[in-house]
Amino acid sequence: MASSATPAQLARRARRTYIEQLLKGLSPLVMRVSTGARTMLDKPAERMVMMRRRDLVDDLAKHASAWHKRLGLGLKALYEKGNAQPGRAIDLPDPSASLSLVDNDTIEREILTSRLALAMMDRASWEFSDLRSRIVYLEQRGELDTHDLLRAHALARVALDAWRNAGLSADGWREAQHLLHQEFAALLEEAYHEANRWLAGHKVLQEIDLRPFIRRQDNHAGGAGVGGTTAPHVTGPTSVLPGTTSVFPPGQGDDTGSTAPLTAGRQGPRSGHAAWPGVGDETRLMTRAAPLARGPEQAEAVVGRLNQLVGRHVPGFAKTSHAPRPVSPALAAAISNTQRSIQRRVVPAGGEVRGAGSTGGLGSSASVQTVLDDLRREHQALKAAANSPSERATIEIVAMMFQSILTEDRIPASVRVWFARLQMPVLRVAVSEPDFFANLDHPARRLIDRMGACVMGLDSAAGAVGSALEKEIKRVVQVVEAYPDTGNRVFQTVLVEFERFLEHFFRNEHEPSKRGVSLAQQVEQRETLAIQYTIELRRMLNEVPVQEGVRQFLFQVWADVMATAAVRYGKQSEETKDMKRAAADLIWSASAKVTREERAEVIRRLPLLLKRLKDGMVLTNMSPERQDERLTAVNTALAAAFTAKAAVIPNERMRDLKERLESLEELLPAAEDIQIDESLVLDLSGHESSELEVVSEGGTAPTAPMVAWARELLVGSWYQLEYRNRTENVQLAWTGLRRQLSLFVTTSGRCVLFQQQRLAAFLQAGLLLPVQEESLTVKATRTALAKLDADPSRLMAS
Structure with a gap:
């Protein structure tokens, strides 16, 4: 440590360096957000999305400079408050203020702020961990304050408040959310890095010691974690590093008295949960791997890493990923030939379907393995027909993604063969519209994800549900095949039709849910x-x-x-x-x-x-x-x-x-x-009957993100419900006005009704878990990324 400055002065200077780096990056960040908004406007989308994007571009043209200015003022104010009272919380509410209900706008701001903070920490967690270690060492504290200016949530609040105060709308923020998350995550990571570099240059913990963040349990009966080993406790976001030994200075819990340093390498997981013995089941559920662990931000990160990896090995792939490009004639012919070959293998009873509204038949003459073998044989012919590295890379990635989908055991084999017939239409779109690899909301992705979510675990579902869904999926696939030259528009059309089918089926055709929906x-x-x-x-x-x-x-x-x-x-x-x-x-x-x-x-x-x-x-x-x-x-x-x-x-x-x-x-x-919440309607249990089970107890007080997640659950998706000493799979069959009520149907036909807050409480406690941890296409992208990481040469192989 430099002798000319006290530890407190070094800590203040590090915070100043952090803020200065943020201020330096604001101007290019605002420019990139404005440019990105204009790029989004050029992408094909449905009418309402285009209108929101147009409004966003217009608003940024008018208010970008004001947003930039308010961002700067907000960061300077954040530094002044934090510097005036180091170690104290910033912007804490007055404890003497009278209590009142929180308005919807405040809740919405908290949700958007939390999402931004999570996205930033997903990328910058290692740099933050190092910086936090150095600052608490300098300030001789156990941990940074919850509202310390160095925490991502402080920057997220400044960013959102500046956006709203500059005259930009919440709808605009949500439309640009993916772009904003990426830009602010990169900015925060760079600011943390610069502050760490400055402190390391002043010889402050040049090698990070994780001892302050690791604490051993007493080795006593009942204190064993998973597999009978003692489970370490971790304070803060830093995880226990596998294969390391916990070493403590005297007086901090090490019975050997050793003072040997523990250097923090980059091995080990970025997040984790130890098994905590001796606590209640509900606490255990709350502290295990959260179902939100692979949320939208993580999915976006997977897609982003795939584009970066391919872009390094295929020049021009990432640069042209948002621009439409024609399919070469040779490849178009090869795709058509392969499609016809697969169609001959998977033939519906009653012939092909050539238009929306048809139903097709239920027969299938091919096994999943047979179709996979055919696709592998045609794979080389497709790559040989490609006339550019980008086309060959696209063929390889789509093939790996569909191989993952077609080997997903939780999807019935009779449905997977119909997913196989989607591979060529999706390849045609992916080659001509590379936005497929960058946009999680691409209609082809959304269609595959929605259909996959609805058939997960259908082998154990009621026969009527499986038969109807399989019949509709066949119809959807055949309609997509019937219009090969319409790009993503046919995917968007059948996606809307599939959503309408789900709503109509559970409301009017499926007898158990029909009765339940009527009662709900x-x-x-x-x-x-x-x-x-x-x-x-x-x-x-x-x-x-x-x-x-x-x-x-x-x-x-x-x-x-x-x-x-x-x-x-x-x-x-x-x-x-x-x-x-x-x-x-x-x-x-x-x-x-x-x-x-x-x-x-x-x-x-x-x-x-x-x-x-x-x-x-x-x-x-x-x-x-x-x-x-x-x-x-x-x-x-x-x-x-x-x-x-x-x-x-x-x-x-x-x-x-x-x-x-x-x-x-x-x-x-x-x-x-009207909102049906617990402040006005305390108990819905009076509605319970032999045909409708009302969930009126259980769970834990939900956070705002959990309530937001409860609103986003999609009809047809499967979940595992733990309630009244039963654990069983349930399917979401109906959501009411503004999603205040949600009806689930069990595989035995029992209907279970949740009020929104209670549903969020079950999600919070882990008593309601998605059967599908992440969407089909994201999982398939993750699988493809792992294979390409191991062998990037597959992209260029012919």
């Missing part, structure tokens, strides 16, 4: 109406002097009663109108009665009113105990009216309330603005 829609309609009625009742009674007990009864009980009657009998039915009249009678009865005639009228009406209230609660399946509890509160309110303790409601106001109750449906807020 009634649940959703009832809960949505109950919330709408509650909101409107609050508005109506906002300035009306209604006794508090009656007010709470109307909000918490009677709104649900009116909603149930509306769903069961119709909004304009006599039963529903009777429930509305009961609400008006209750409000009138609970107002002050100062004359003998009014009191006599209340006594005359009371038995009928109480009976109607009880009948309404019975309609909602409320237990007798809760009914008695609610009626007791109502009786207390009515007693207060008799003693003139309640306020008087003028007759004109009462008439107005009755008229508004009668026309309540005309005043309701829009259904799309």
Whole structure:
């Protein structure tokens, strides 16, 4: 360490170097984002995507300089705050501030910020680990503060806040998310590297020692990890390096007292989870490998690494990966010949399908192995017909990807042979539109992924589901083959058709899910109406002097009663109108009665009113105990009216309330603005029946990213559900309005309903896990990347 500066001064100077490097990289980053947005606009896409991209390009043209300026100001402010109070959290909320509900915009910002931070750390984790070690050594601390300016989340927050404050939209951020993640990850990695280089130049931990991050457990009974060995605990994101020995200085847990250094090499995993014994199952589930470990950012990284690797060995491949190019005539002819050969092997009963809407047959005359053998024989002919290194590389990569897909045992063999027939159409698109290798949203990729996700594990599924899905996949493949010259448009068309098929099938054709969807829609309609009625009742009674007990009864009980009657009998039915009249009678009865005639009228009406209230609660399946509890509160309110303790409601106001109750449906807020969450609807278990199982307990409090993930689950996908002492595969069959409710169907035909927060809680705790860890095409790309890493010469071989 340099003698002219104290450790604290070195740490401050390292932070300054880090911020200066970020500031230096802002201008090229903004330029690359703007250029990348224009490049995206040139790519073919559906109309809504094109509109969003056009808006993004226009907004960046207007506000890029403002975004650049605010980024710089934000980073300088971050440095000033962190430098003023080193070791203290930045931008912490005031603990004395009153608690309030978090608005949707704040949650959305947190989600976008977290995604950016994760993407940056996926690339820069090693540099950050080294920098963190040096800083905590200098500052003599156990760990960096959660909100330290060196953490990726701090930069992510500055980036997003600058974007929004510059006038750029959240929709624009989401459209450019992949590009933003790449650029900021590269910027952060370079800034960490520069700060590390500066500290190493000042002789600060030139060789990183991982001892502060590794702690041994006591070797006692019950303390063994997986395989009976003691599992080390790791603090921070650094993993235990396999094959290394934990060495501690005296007093830090090493019984030998050794002070030998431990040099951190680059071996070992980048992330990991030790087996933690002696804790509950739920904690174990939360600390095992998260199902989000291979999320969109990791998938993008795999695709990016493939393009980089191929680009190094095939000049021009990466540079032309976004530009359309024609297929050479010889290769086009070879692709057609191979396609016809495969079609002869895999022939549907009843002949070929030549248009959308046809169904084709169910027969198949080839095994998966036979088709694979045919494809291998044709492979050399295809590469011989290619007239450029890029075409040969494309043929090789597509072949390796489909070999991975066709050997996926979890897909039934009868379906895999139909995936085989997609190889030539996909090759034709990949050669002419190399965007296939760079864009995870390419229609061909999405079609393969969606179909694959729906048939994973079909061997154990109900026969009706497997038969219908296999039939639809055959139809889709034959339609794609029928239009070879339409590029990715035919893939996009059949993808939309496949999504519609899934929705129609589970809603109208599959008997178990058909019944479940009908019940779930009634649940959703009832809960949505109950919330709408509650909101409107609050508005109506906002300035009306209604006794508090009656007010709470109307909000918490009677709104649900009116909603149930509306769903069961119709909004304009006599039963529903009777429930509305009961609400008006209750409000009138609970107002002050100062004359003998009014009191006599209340006594005359009371038995009928109480009976109607009880009948309404019975309609909602409320237990007798809760009914008695609610009626007791109502009786207390009515007693207060008799003693003139309640306020008087003028007759004109009462008439107005009755008229508004009668026309309540005309005043309701829009259904799309309603969220069925636990703050308004605490329990859906009252809807449970022999045909519908409602998940009302279990899981852990979900984070915002988990809630976002719960909203993104796709109909038809398979998951493993652990609930009520059962572990079984379930298929997502239906999602409701704004995905507030989700219905799953088990292989035995049982329907399971989740509310959004509960679904996120199960995902958080690992009680609901995707059967498919990552999509088919991403897994296939990862497999191809591994093979090419081992033998890059395969790209150029003819």
